[in-house]
Amino acid sequence: MSGAHLARLLGDVSRERPVYAALARSVRGLVQDGRLALRTRLPAERDLAAALGVSRTTVTAAYDRLRDEGYVESRQGAGSWTVLPPVRMSSAEPPGAAPGGRFGRAHPVPDDAGFIDLGCATPGAPAIFGEAVAAAVDELPRHSSGPGYEPAGLAGLRQVIADGYAARGVPTRPDQIVVTTGAQHAFTLLTQVLIEPGDAVMVERPTYPHALGALRRRGARLVPVGVNEGWDVELAAGAMRQAAVRTAYTIPDFQNPTGRLMPAADRAALVDAARRADAFLVADETFADLAHDLDAPREPPLASFDSGGRVVTIGSASKLMWGGLRIGWIRTTAPLARRLVLAREPFDMASPVLDQLIVQELLLRVEDVRAERAESLLRGRDALAGALRELLPGWEFRLPAGGMSLWARIGAPVATLVAEAAERRGVRVVAGPVFGVDGVLEDYVRLPYVLPPDTLRLAVERLALAHREVEAAPAARPLPAYV
Amino acid sequence: MSGAHLARLLGDVSRERPVYAALARSVRGLVQDGRLALRTRLPAERDLAAALGVSRTTVTAAYDRLRDEGYVESRQGAGSWTVLPPVRMSSAEPPGAAPGGRFGRAHPVPDDAGFIDLGCATPGAPAIFGEAVAAAVDELPRHSSGPGYEPAGLAGLRQVIADGYAARGVPTRPDQIVVTTGAQHAFTLLTQVLIEPGDAVMVERPTYPHALGALRRRGARLVPVGVNEGWDVELAAGAMRQAAVRTAYTIPDFQNPTGRLMPAADRAALVDAARRADAFLVADETFADLAHDLDAPREPPLASFDSGGRVVTIGSASKLMWGGLRIGWIRTTAPLARRLVLAREPFDMASPVLDQLIVQELLLRVEDVRAERAESLLRGRDALAGALRELLPGWEFRLPAGGMSLWARIGAPVATLVAEAAERRGVRVVAGPVFGVDGVLEDYVRLPYVLPPDTLRLAVERLALAHREVEAAPAARPLPAYV
Numbered sequence: 001m002s003g004a005h006l007a008r009l010l011g012d013v014s015r016e017r018p019v020y021a022a023l024a025r026s027v028r029g030l031v032q033d034g035r036l037a038l039r040t041r042l043p044a045e046r047d048l049a050a051a052l053g054v055s056r057t058t059v060t061a062a063y064d065r066l067r068d069e070g071y072v073e074s075r076q077g078a079g080s081w082t083v084l085p086p087v088r089m090s091s092a093e094p095p096g097a098a099p100g101g102r103f104g105r106a107h108p109v110p111d112d113a114g115f116i117d118l119g120c121a122t123p124g125a126p127a128i129f130g131e132a133v134a135a136a137v138d139e140l141p142r143h144s145s146g147p148g149y150e151p152a153g154l155a156g157l158r159q160v161i162a163d164g165y166a167a168r169g170v171p172t173r174p175d176q177i178v179v180t181t182g183a184q185h186a187f188t189l190l191t192q193v194l195i196e197p198g199d200a201v202m203v204e205r206p207t208y209p210h211a212l213g214a215l216r217r218r219g220a221r222l223v224p225v226g227v228n229e230g231w232d233v234e235l236a237a238g239a240m241r242q243a244a245v246r247t248a249y250t251i252p253d254f255q256n257p258t259g260r261l262m263p264a265a266d267r268a269a270l271v272d273a274a275r276r277a278d279a280f281l282v283a284d285e286t287f288a289d290l291a292h293d294l295d296a297p298r299e300p301p302l303a304s305f306d307s308g309g310r311v312v313t314i315g316s317a318s319k320l321m322w323g324g325l326r327i328g329w330i331r332t333t334a335p336l337a338r339r340l341v342l343a344r345e346p347f348d349m350a351s352p353v354l355d356q357l358i359v360q361e362l363l364l365r366v367e368d369v370r371a372e373r374a375e376s377l378l379r380g381r382d383a384l385a386g387a388l389r390e391l392l393p394g395w396e397f398r399l400p401a402g403g404m405s406l407w408a409r410i411g412a413p414v415a416t417l418v419a420e421a422a423e424r425r426g427v428r429v430v431a432g433p434v435f436g437v438d439g440v441l442e443d444y445v446r447l448p449y450v451l452p453p454d455t456l457r458l459a460v461e462r463l464a465l466a467h468r469e470v471e472a473a474p475a476a477r478p479l480p481a482y483v
Numbered sequence: 484m485s486g487a488h489l490a491r492l493l494g495d496v497s498r499e500r501p502v503y504a505a506l507a508r509s510v511r512g513l514v515q516d517g518r519l520a521l522r523t524r525l526p527a528e529r530d531l532a533a534a535l536g537v538s539r540t541t542v543t544a545a546y547d548r549l550r551d552e553g554y555v556e557s558r559q560g561a562g563s564w565t566v567l568p569p570v571r572m573s574s575a576e577p578p579g580a581a582p583g584g585r586f587g588r589a590h591p592v593p594d595d596a597g598f599i600d601l602g603c604a605t606p607g608a609p610a611i612f613g614e615a616v617a618a619a620v621d622e623l624p625r626h627s628s629g630p631g632y633e634p635a636g637l638a639g640l641r642q643v644i645a646d647g648y649a650a651r652g653v654p655t656r657p658d659q660i661v662v663t664t665g666a667q668h669a670f671t672l673l674t675q676v677l678i679e680p681g682d683a684v685m686v687e688r689p690t691y692p693h694a695l696g697a698l699r700r701r702g703a704r705l706v707p708v709g710v711n712e713g714w715d716v717e718l719a720a721g722a723m724r725q726a727a728v729r730t731a732y733t734i735p736d737f738q739n740p741t742g743r744l745m746p747a748a749d750r751a752a753l754v755d756a757a758r759r760a761d762a763f764l765v766a767d768e769t770f771a772d773l774a775h776d777l778d779a780p781r782e783p784p785l786a787s788f789d790s791g792g793r794v795v796t797i798g799s800a801s802k803l804m805w806g807g808l809r810i811g812w813i814r815t816t817a818p819l820a821r822r823l824v825l826a827r828e829p830f831d832m833a834s835p836v837l838d839q840l841i842v843q844e845l846l847l848r849v850e851d852v853r854a855e856r857a858e859s860l861l862r863g864r865d866a867l868a869g870a871l872r873e874l875l876p877g878w879e880f881r882l883p884a885g886g887m888s889l890w891a892r893i894g895a896p897v898a899t900l901v902a903e904a905a906e907r908r909g910v911r912v913v914a915g916p917v918f919g920v921d922g923v924l925e926d927y928v929r930l931p932y933v934l935p936p937d938t939l940r941l942a943v944e945r946l947a948l949a950h951r952e953v954e955a956a957p958a959a960r961p962l963p964a965y966v
Contacts, residue, residue, distance in 0.1 A: 347830070
């Protein structure tokens, strides 16, 4: 990797002091969230210094720190490359040795029962899960005598999914549905089929980190539009036209991570803007069934405003039902569905049959699942909100009407530091920058409320200690951005 | 797409007559097996003619034929692009309208119960499947109260897989195993982690078509070595050094499609050659448990000759157990396993939990599964071989000692024509060129023997009619290559 290339990924590190610490932190962030692949050869110190316009001593000091923290290895004559530090198994080890990825579980989570993981916003299976599994197992013999490959998905499941859209006002035929191996798989397939390297893709800021990862891997040019204060469709429409956006990715229902629900008028206007810009609009409905008040009127699906096949919808069983079921789907036009089926085959051939049958059973009783989720999420939301108000009164948040997370504003750009301190105290949270394109959002953290109320309260107690630690000892640590 | 680019993909079409027909057939092949993406804008006739060194009239005639067959659409002013013809629902339609992909089920298969699909070499689930499902369902509640994401795979399954390798003489720890969503997913992940665009990758010729597809998508430079007559390791070693091969892909056990079993001495020599060339050796053991005579001594796994972490092994539940279970795995070093886990997350996050539990149960009783498969595959193999000897005595083949297919040599380079004629007569087979890099192997077809003996006999009857049709009417059809 050239110095210029890494410098582009890093952005401007020279505004922060000391620069070497800011540089080390930025590289660490790139490694942790996967933007910098492991075993990437880092540029020579001289090259990176020239590309960043800093002294070579600064780069040397940054590489030294990264080596100390375990994010870089070097060998005489072979240069330096990125690695991950060994997995930390107790809270006694230094912060640099914290597990890698911030928002995933790629690494063994410490086995300490006291460790609370708020990194992964996803609950266990619902109460009727066992019944659905039993019904699916009864159906299985009708399938298991054949080869078991159905690249588009089982016909029965596609019919049930199509019926679900029809019930929400979007007439849909089964041949418009492609069953995928989870929503992430659905999104990756769509990046393959809709996006060419270099294409401009509009994303919300903040948004789902793995979607950003998939778009980066595809070589898309990301055009972020802020949604912290809700959607500004006029702004989005202008950006679409000016940046020649080919595809826009939106989470209209209980947006991840802000929890916001897009109003119907904005939906209509956004579809209209996409039509005028001749762009596809990918609507991620992963959270659409997770309203906390099931009596509140639902907003119409984005696809209901679409007449030209411009809105492509992603659905998922992972959040509503269970993450251990790897089933998602795409609703689109029949021709595009066919292209997606062709595109998926080289990746994973088809989706697991038994999981499809289970999801079909659960969808037939989706109102039961929605009711259970609404009740437990509402309880979790209020427990978390109550604990925050009491123990971290400076943190601001809106109470979302659905979804699984609070998006809390800390009041100072220290989210990454708070997350690091929290990890040492036994609670994992995801800091704001992970949800953004360009390292901003340092004053936000996402706090899922899928765990039991007591656990959430304990997590907030630890967060409060972590926040106090960060506030108390700013000089002893690398200075955060903009402070 | 430029004329020069398409010309490179097409290879030399001018050796065949008439050239326009050969050109049309080659383009159709590229579309059918996915090397040419759908909606690819074709070069202007003038450009392609220049790049191929043929007349513009020839290209015009080829494009006309492709339009007639439904593989190209054109619009005045917008040029021409690749498409797939509508799915054929009866055998009355012309050959050009045959379903697209040759070796997959991307398209709806005609619902005619009489249609015999020998395209997909994979059987139904084994007899003990129901018991394994029941046992897995009993285990499920221990997992379904948690989030359900285990990117490396369930610890229990990884232990059972590791024990299986140890029993075959390859000591393995669970942290050397990554569970994937099928073998194809495993291979695609490996291409992401081991291979950079432009890297030289050695492949067997013939080999598994979807592996070729994954390598092409990754931008690998393919270096084929013939294995129709068995492995020539000296030749492979020379090619590895000369082409600076970084990774070699081999199917040592009942190779797909030849059915050959690599002898122990060749295994040792191949690993040694990889070591000297400093290349990774990816061993696909998808068929390793499918010996027809379970009393015959097994060849040691390729990994047993390896001391440096150079051999990476792919395993799969799809062929031994059931394709509707989307579970495969990779055995490698612990550090590379960790990189693979990081690389898989953006694709599909994790594999389905219930499928993993079922595979774990089946692996604990793998000898029962092997015995059942051995018995039924042996019966299928002998039924197929008997019918071929009787009805197509000119076709040559070896009787494989394991796997699921015969690799039959037709005696003339007409495999694609025979496959097209067979499709019209109600049997789908995969022609040799699909298994190769460069359009050769036109005198081979792969004939899986997973279907019941009576069905296999009926399939051979139809194949014999198809072959006779091709032999009888050569002038009425585009001339095959080299005739």
